[in-house]
Amino acid sequence: MKEIEKLLFELRDEGYAAFQAKLTPSVDKDLFIGVRVPEVRKLAKILRAGPSAAEFIRELPHKYYDENMLHALLVSEIKDYGRAVEETDSFLPFVDNWAVCDIMSPKVFGKHKPELLEKIRKWTDSGETYTVRFGIEMLMSHYLDDDFRPEYLEIPAAVHSKEYYVNMMIAWFFATALAKQWDAAVPYLEQRRLDEWVHKKTVQKARESYRITNEQKSYLQTLV
Numbered sequence: 001m002k003e004i005e006k007l008l009f010e011l012r013d014e015g016y017a018a019f020q021a022k023l024t025p026s027v028d029k030d031l032f033i034g035v036r037v038p039e040v041r042k043l044a045k046i047l048r049a050g051p052s053a054a055e056f057i058r059e060l061p062h063k064y065y066d067e068n069m070l071h072a073l074l075v076s077e078i079k080d081y082g083r084a085v086e087e088t089d090s091f092l093p094f095v096d097n098w099a100v101c102d103i104m105s106p107k108v109f110g111k112h113k114p115e116l117l118e119k120i121r122k123w124t125d126s127g128e129t130y131t132v133r134f135g136i137e138m139l140m141s142h143y144l145d146d147d148f149r150p151e152y153l154e155i156p157a158a159v160h161s162k163e164y165y166v167n168m169m170i171a172w173f174f175a176t177a178l179a180k181q182w183d184a185a186v187p188y189l190e191q192r193r194l195d196e197w198v199h200k201k202t203v204q205k206a207r208e209s210y211r212i213t214n215e216q217k218s219y220l221q222t223l224v
Contacts, residue, residue, distance in 0.1 A: 044073035072104035171201035179211035
């Protein structure tokens with residue numbers, strides 16, 4: 001949509017585009033406009049209630065990385081759960097990098113935990129890199145606190161992938177689970193339930209966390 005593309009180019013920072021391209025090597029460097037994330041968030045909040053937002057998220061695929069960032073943030077602002085899921089499902093096949101994947105987090109999901117869990121199971125079972133990553137991220141965001149059940153850890157543990165961005169998310173998930181639900185999570189390391197790379201990365205990330213005690217960090221080191 002040319003109108004929104006024009007708005008994004010008006011916010012362009014070429015230095016930031018070069019910086020972002022280095023952080024997101026899976027995207028061609030010519031596809032970065034260079035809009036800083038706070039500016040994209042502001043634009044999403046301005047556009048979310050107007051007709052241009054609905055039109056924009058129907059126009060897939062987008063050309064630019066920044067358009068995908070905006071799309072993810074617009075989906076995150078949708079207040080109706082059913083529509084948020086529908087638009088998420090429509091967009092996920094076009095997500096081709098970790099940054100766009102990780103910035104999308106529909107706020108309404110937190111109010112629909114039972115239904116969301118079923119969607120998470122489907123996303124993590126899809127075999128598509130960023131769909132799987134998104135599903136694990138949603139599990140990490142919504143089910144490691146008051147709504148936690150030990151069996152939820154089986155969902156990411158069952159994912160075996162050769163994709164770096166999937167495996168990194170599994171490690172991030174379990175490092176967070178160790179910080180929040182130590183007793184339930186640590187057996188997955190003790191029993192070496194995770195793939196070797198994921199196991200080692202989980203220990204590394206957990207030992208770097210300020211939420212893990214020194215005693216716990218010392219114990220994790222014995223599990224490498």
